[in-house]
Amino acid sequence: MMTRARKGDRPPTIIDVAREASVGVMTVSRVLNHHPSVKASTRAKVMSAIARVGYVQNDAARMLKGRRSRTIALIVPDLTDFFASCFHAVQEVAMRHDYQTMVVATGRSAALESQQLEAIANHQVAGLILVPSGEDTPRLQHLLDRDIPVVALDRPLAGLNIDAVLVDNREGAETGVRHLIDHGHTRIACVGFEGSSYTARERFEGYKQAMRSAGLRPLVFNQVNTLADMEALIQRWAHAKERPTAVFSVKRLASIRLVQALHRQKLRVPQDIAVVGFDDFELAEELGTPLTVVAQSATEIARAAAEQLFQQITSAPHAEQPARQAVKMIFPTHLIVRRSCGCAGEEAGAVS
Template sequence: MVTIYDVARHAGVSAATVSRVLNGHVKVDPVLAGRVADAVAQLGYRRNAVARNLRTRQTTLWAVIVSDVENPFFTSMVRGIEDVALSAGYSVVLCNSDENPEKESNYIAAALAERMAGVVISPSSHRVDDVELLLQAGCPVVVIDRELAGISTDTVLVDNEHGAQIGTAHLVDQGFRRIACIAGPRWLSTATQRLDGYGKALRAAGLPVDPALVRHADFRERGGYEAMASLLDDNAAAPPDAVFAANNLMTIGAMECMVERGVAVPSEVAIVGFDAIPWADLIRPTLTTVAQPTYEVGRRAAQLLAKRLASPTADPTHVVLPTALQIRASSIRATD
């Protein structure tokens, strides 16, 4: 591997001058600069970021730790982060914690060990100590999608409670009365807030919140499927006439369960899901969803991180983005 010294020798200057040419924040005689540039090209020199990072005590890498790369919600967000990061001169490395706190811990340790410039994380765990570690080490963190209690960082969330409320209220408006909820894991703020929104909408309509109509699952397709199956099995006497599913993959799972069992949607059971679903227009019936501005969540998070790197001591910013109900066929009550 060719080093800066090889370049210096080849160009007949000192290594420091090569470094100056490479970084460009100090003036160098154009003649020498030219010789250096030639030497770099001829030798095929590429600077060693590892050595550079060690000396400068900083890197240009951002770690983005998402809880499920296979969920289109997160990949769209990543695109938003990337676009901002690249234009700010940073590179994004994506880490998939797979809803697994242990993997998440490992990636945080790696981010710390590699002295990454910053971290954007959608926490898979409600534990706060790993993130605390990052902050103690002076590594800026932006928390997205999921709130982390008891810790003060820049945050970008969406209005989960309100989104769930309008989604559920829409079902109420349509005349459904036994509205079930497939909620997420109890320890995730997104899950509890969406469950709260569901409850609020029911109470606002004077409807009871029946525990028999609420299931907690894991935000995965399989979990949604099983929750739906359990809702149908356990309420055979008085089945739900509608379901509010707290994320996209669980909505899919619930749909698959109903298709498999021949439950007609929406005439027997209507459904509204949280999170947009790719090609929702092709699914029959088309799915009513509470859409989040996923790309925008990523973009804002990246902007916050860039700003924090510029001024580390500013007060944490909390951004809450709005959701929007997109009404399609799956939630429309058949007119008798």
């Protein structure tokens, strides 16, 4: 196998394969593109010739003819923790299909996202998995017009008929907060909501819903971005008449800052204040008091998104079925009860 180097030292072309198999060039092309009108015996002859000369399709030439390259793109805000796991899952699926993965981190800049979308479109990628930061509908529409499959991950794309794979943020948050309520807490604060991010907003809604349906008043504290902010907030609570007995944090960074701040202010978790956070992280178990969290599986949703993308990619050739309805997949979260919520939980996994 892989004899390589026929003439000169250029990689072998489809012509070399045709000669080797004693067939026409078009027959080889037909085999490569899975045309139905090729006899099995001929296909076998061609495949063996391909293996013998070590032929690989030239993506550049295919792209020039308007075909897609064997590359999918993944656009994420960054590659920390959650999205790094997403990437690994996506790449694993892509490799199984013999595709490359091109990653772009937009740094949460909508402008950069637009610009990169443009570059991606030019790149003739076979498909795109997008964690939307901004909402550049026209630019995305441009991709859709070109029939490039797109799947939204983690956040939906409003107004466009695009497949989406999401986490049930609202329900997850509700479960987390209800867990605190069930343990007798009535003054439960919510931190980390900035209004900017879809996921944070959803979780915030879940929090409010849980509070309201228990007849409790929501206590919302936003604009706590730095550790100093968080410490100041906690100090304010210390002098308040009715200070919160529990806190729900809507995102990982807020959870971390919260834990740090409580630690510095010498407040014990959960005795002085109970904590439940959204999103699990490495070391959540080792922080002074192991943290109870609402966990979501990056691997799970990313894999689902990738599978969905490849389903679109491989079914695309049919063409002209009249505008398929977009699929929405919503994955549940899991409450991981550790010690910060006050109950003696070791590792019980309750589902939403």
